[in-house]
Amino acid sequence: MDIVTLGSSAVAVSALCYGTDLIGSRINERDSHALLDVFADHGGTFIDTGNFYASWYPGCVGGESESTIGRWMAARGNRERIAISTKLGFDYPGCAGGLTAAEITQECEKSLRRLQTDHIDVYYAHRDDFDTPVEETMEAFHGLIQAGKVHVLGASNLWLWRVAEANMLSSLRGFTPYSVVEQRYTYFRPRHGADFGPQICITDDMKRFCTHHGMTLIAYSILLQGAYTRSNRPVPAQFAGPEADDRMAALQSVAAEVGATLNQVIIAWMRQSDPPVLPIIAGSRKEQVQENIGALAVTLSAEQMERLTRAGDPDVRKAWLR
Numbered sequence: 001m002d003i004v005t006l007g008s009s010a011v012a013v014s015a016l017c018y019g020t021d022l023i024g025s026r027i028n029e030r031d032s033h034a035l036l037d038v039f040a041d042h043g044g045t046f047i048d049t050g051n052f053y054a055s056w057y058p059g060c061v062g063g064e065s066e067s068t069i070g071r072w073m074a075a076r077g078n079r080e081r082i083a084i085s086t087k088l089g090f091d092y093p094g095c096a097g098g099l100t101a102a103e104i105t106q107e108c109e110k111s112l113r114r115l116q117t118d119h120i121d122v123y124y125a126h127r128d129d130f131d132t133p134v135e136e137t138m139e140a141f142h143g144l145i146q147a148g149k150v151h152v153l154g155a156s157n158l159w160l161w162r163v164a165e166a167n168m169l170s171s172l173r174g175f176t177p178y179s180v181v182e183q184r185y186t187y188f189r190p191r192h193g194a195d196f197g198p199q200i201c202i203t204d205d206m207k208r209f210c211t212h213h214g215m216t217l218i219a220y221s222i223l224l225q226g227a228y229t230r231s232n233r234p235v236p237a238q239f240a241g242p243e244a245d246d247r248m249a250a251l252q253s254v255a256a257e258v259g260a261t262l263n264q265v266i267i268a269w270m271r272q273s274d275p276p277v278l279p280i281i282a283g284s285r286k287e288q289v290q291e292n293i294g295a296l297a298v299t300l301s302a303e304q305m306e307r308l309t310r311a312g313d314p315d316v317r318k319a320w321l322r
């Protein structure tokens with residue numbers, strides 16, 4: 001698998017990241033390890049988890065994903081080949097949530113223990129905490145970097161102005177800035193005013209910001225739980241409408257031209273976009289993971305990229321209707 005360097009750091013990761021919120025919860029230990037093996041056997045080295053995954057799943061309390069990954073890395077002896085991203089900020093049993101210095105110190109130690117490691121490759125603020133001064137948060141994160149417990153800082157579900165504020169403050173105070181941004185993103189564009197609760201989508205503004213500052217953009221929920229290809233998974237209301245219909249038509253035509261699945265074209269489109277977006281793939285079955293990794297073999301022409309990117313734009317729509 002191709003290798004990507006995160007931000008201006010020296011941390012190199014695979015061109016696809018594997019998302020693990022279901023690992024060790026909905027997906028049992030044996031199947032979880034088998035899925036992680038599929039990803040690693042294809043050269044995948046970048047794994048995304050979170051401290052509270054999957055506290056929302058019946059019978060779980062959080063930490064299941066990290067612990068399962070920790071046991072997998074210990075069993076395979078591959079920790080040095082794997083880059084782990086994990087996060088804090090949401091509450092779960094035993095954790096009040098937020099980004100205070102105390103939470104950051106405590107949750108980092110818990111994640112290290114569960115992952116059976118001495119460092120986290122990418123440590124994210126998983127959501128914002130408007131009650132804690134940004135200075136306190138960034139100083140605490142910087143302390144973890146200085147201690148060698150964390151290698152890169154990331155912001156997930158933060159508004160652009162908050163990332164800018166944190167990085168400006170870090171630059172003034174000599175703290176480590178965020179180098180990675182992880183937000184929600186897919187091929188369909190959210191409808192105006194679409195609500196995703198605490199989740200924040202990648203915007204054109206955020207793309208420009210990341211390009212300007214040499215930051216890496218990472219995307220989650222890229223396949224809308226399989227809605228592009230599965231009739232039993234309706235397109236979520238936040239996306240459904242005429243624009244999504246136009247984009248689906250473009251996706252289908254490009255997929256037919258290149259002989260790939262719709263999901264593969266979405267992943268290829270993200271990777272080839274400007275700026276490139278590093279997709280978090282998921283999948284609860286080997287076939288899904290293999291299909292998603294197969295996107296790495298798909299190359300889209302400049303014309304296909306343009307057609308996909310502009311599908312649903314008002315002027316394209318009008319020209320098409322004429």
Ligand SMILES: NC(=O)c1ccc[n+]([C@@H]2O[C@H](COP(=O)([O-])OP(=O)(O)OC[C@H]3O[C@@H](n4cnc5c(N)ncnc54)[C@H](OP(=O)(O)O)[C@@H]3O)[C@@H](O)[C@H]2O)c1
Pocket residue numbers: 018019020021022048049126156157182183199219220221222223224225226229230263280281282283284285287288289291292
């Ligand atoms: N930072 C954040 O706030 C945040 C938020 C959400 C997610 N994430 C990260 O992103 C990861 C993925 O999120 P997500 O689950 O929302 O992503 P997603 O890509 O929208 O959905 C993944 C689900 O889609 C289905 N799927 C995957 N590949 C498929 C394929 N090739 N064909 C058909 N169906 C397919 C599977 O559903 P079934 O298992 O039902 O078959 C799979 O579990 C998470 O594990 C987590 O690491 C981060």
